[in-house]
Amino acid sequence: xxxxxxxxxxxxxxxxxxxxxxxxxxxxxxxxxxxxxxxxxxxxxxxxxxxxxxxxxxxxxxxxxxxxxxxxxxxxxxxxxxxxxxxxxxxxxxxxxxxxxxxxxxxxxxxxxxxxxxxxxxxxxxxxxxxxxxxxxxxxxxxxxxxxxxxxxxxxxxxxxxxxxxxxxxxxxxxxxxxxxxxxxxxxxxxxxxxxxxxxxxxxxxxxxxxxxxxxxxxxxxxxxxxxxxxxxxxxxxxxxxxxxxxxxxxxxxxxxxxxxxxxxxxxxxxxxxxxxxxxxxxxxxxxxxxxxxxxxxxxxxxxxxxxxxxxxxxxxxxxxxxxxxxxxxxxxxxxxxxxxx
Amino acid sequence: xxxxxxxxxxxxxxxxxxxxxxxxxxxxxxxxxxxxxxxxxxxxxxxxxxxxxxxxxxxxxxxxxxxxxxxxxxxxxxxxxxxxxxxxxxxxxxxxxxxxxxxxxxxxxxxxxxxxxxxxxxxxxxxxxxxxxxxxxxxxxxxxxxxxxxxxxxxx
Numbered sequence: 001x002x003x004x005x006x007x008x009x010x011x012x013x014x015x016x017x018x019x020x021x022x023x024x025x026x027x028x029x030x031x032x033x034x035x036x037x038x039x040x041x042x043x044x045x046x047x048x049x050x051x052x053x054x055x056x057x058x059x060x061x062x063x064x065x066x067x068x069x070x071x072x073x074x075x076x077x078x079x080x081x082x083x084x085x086x087x088x089x090x091x092x093x094x095x096x097x098x099x100x101x102x103x104x105x106x107x108x109x110x111x112x113x114x115x116x117x118x119x120x121x122x123x124x125x126x127x128x129x130x131x132x133x134x135x136x137x138x139x140x141x142x143x144x145x146x147x148x149x150x151x152x153x154x155x156x157x158x159x160x161x162x163x164x165x166x167x168x169x170x171x172x173x174x175x176x177x178x179x180x181x182x183x184x185x186x187x188x189x190x191x192x193x194x195x196x197x198x199x200x201x202x203x204x205x206x207x208x209x210x211x212x213x214x215x216x217x218x219x220x221x222x223x224x225x226x227x228x229x230x231x232x233x234x235x236x237x238x239x240x241x242x243x244x245x246x247x248x249x250x251x252x253x254x255x256x257x258x259x260x261x262x263x264x265x266x267x268x269x270x271x272x273x274x275x276x277x278x279x280x281x282x283x284x285x286x287x288x289x290x291x292x293x294x295x296x297x298x299x300x301x302x303x304x305x306x307x308x309x310x311x312x313x314x315x316x317x318x319x320x321x322x323x324x325x326x327x328x329x330x331x332x333x334x335x336x337x338x339x340x341x342x
Numbered sequence: 343x344x345x346x347x348x349x350x351x352x353x354x355x356x357x358x359x360x361x362x363x364x365x366x367x368x369x370x371x372x373x374x375x376x377x378x379x380x381x382x383x384x385x386x387x388x389x390x391x392x393x394x395x396x397x398x399x400x401x402x403x404x405x406x407x408x409x410x411x412x413x414x415x416x417x418x419x420x421x422x423x424x425x426x427x428x429x430x431x432x433x434x435x436x437x438x439x440x441x442x443x444x445x446x447x448x449x450x451x452x453x454x455x456x457x458x459x460x461x462x463x464x465x466x467x468x469x470x471x472x473x474x475x476x477x478x479x480x481x482x483x484x485x486x487x488x489x490x491x492x493x494x495x496x497x498x
Contacts, residue, residue, distance in 0.1 A: 002383040038382040039403035106473025234472035
């Protein structure tokens with residue numbers, strides 16, 4: 001049995017109410033959406049807030065709809081991962097994101113967990129996601145209650161891994177995140193949201209709430225794909241994740257291509273230098289190999305998950321290749337101006 | 343302690359609970375419904391699966407307050423006065439349970455699936471049960487049982 005610590009539970013019905021509660025209680029409060037990450041973490045005493053502010057009654061944070069001009073898709077942060085993965089608009093415009101949402105954890109967790117919670121997921125590490133007894137037996141770690149990183153042994157920087165499936169796709173797709181806090185509302189590109197500090201790896205202040213996600217629909221030639229490496233095909237967090245997106249001309253020539261590799265360190269890694277390899281040509285065998293080599297050269301996983309780091313690194317090449325092969329074979333996402341129609 | 347009002351298996355239930363209780367703790371220790379099992383107790387194993395508003399969820403990581411105003415169904419609510427739910431009966435007939443600890447959760451995941459999708463493919467059954475771990479035996483007899491139950495429900 002893993003008991004929770006005593007806390008008060010609040011159920012505001014508007015974003016303003018939730019923000020006021022969080023601001024009022026300060027560091028003693030935490031927001032909670034689906035709770036699939038926070039509840040186990042509280043059971044492990046990684047967080048012990050005196051007040052939990054549930055966001056689940058805030059109707060304004062639900063819904064999936066195209067923006068007024070049809071240029072963006074708005075996804076309410078409280079949409080469950082099951083609903084996001086099955087949503088016809090998400091499937092049509094962003095198949096990579098739909099696949100990623102459908103690959104998070106297992107079915108029950110996708111029925112509970114939200115896309116907003118997934119974006120704000122705490123980083124993970126073998127030495128962190130353990131019971132208090134386990135962590136205490138090892139003298140705790142740099143991320144929580146201790147001073148030593150058991151992964152790097154000497155480092156003063158936490159290397160716990162960003163382990164969420166949807167953000168690499170949101171970054172690759174150029175999404176924008178909307179936050180609400182005591183200072184008002186603000187927007188931040190998904191690409192700038194994450195930091196390299198494993199202790200707190202986002203720009204979200206602790207009293208801010210992620211309210212919605214906006215993703216540009218792009219042109220008719222936009223495609224996306226996602227690959228995830230894990231030990232089991234269900235329940236597990238990724239050991240490695242690869243999100244790719246590209247704009248293609250009608251004849252298959254690449255106009256723009258982007259890749260994000262994650263679950264290795266605290267921040268999803270945007271692969272540098274892909275455009276110069278692939279733009280202007282078709283996405284085929286040699287080009288895909290060159291792109292995979294480029295990604296491999298930029299990724300150096302540590303043993304923040306107890307899986308051989310060299311094997312995980314070798315898998316970068318394999319999974320980037322597979323993601324790109326899927327992208328090459330994928331039909332255009334039927335974005336704006338497509339003859340396919342709705 | 344605070345009073346929580348739940349609708350469980352069609353009954354209105356009122357119960358005093360500590361404010362940090364989970365739905366699972368309330369079911370087991372507040373209402374005496376011990377069919378839902380406390381396995382890993384942190385959202386990995388699926389033994390605590392119940393059906394809330396038609397969807398399979400994990401009661402061990404659901405704060406009890408999130409279940410207020412919603413329809414909760416547990417393994418105790420699957421059978422009726424007329425007899426076992428066809429999924430329960432087919433689990434029995436197909437030998438789909440061994441020690442039985444994972445069974446209540448798997449039954450709930452299966453019923454939630456069949457209520458949404460009355461004639462699932464084998465692959466859809468596997469996907470729907472991918473969040474329920476059985477450590478005794480394989481899953482084949484479990485899939486067989488759900489398939490057989492779907493056929494029986496379809497024949498009605």
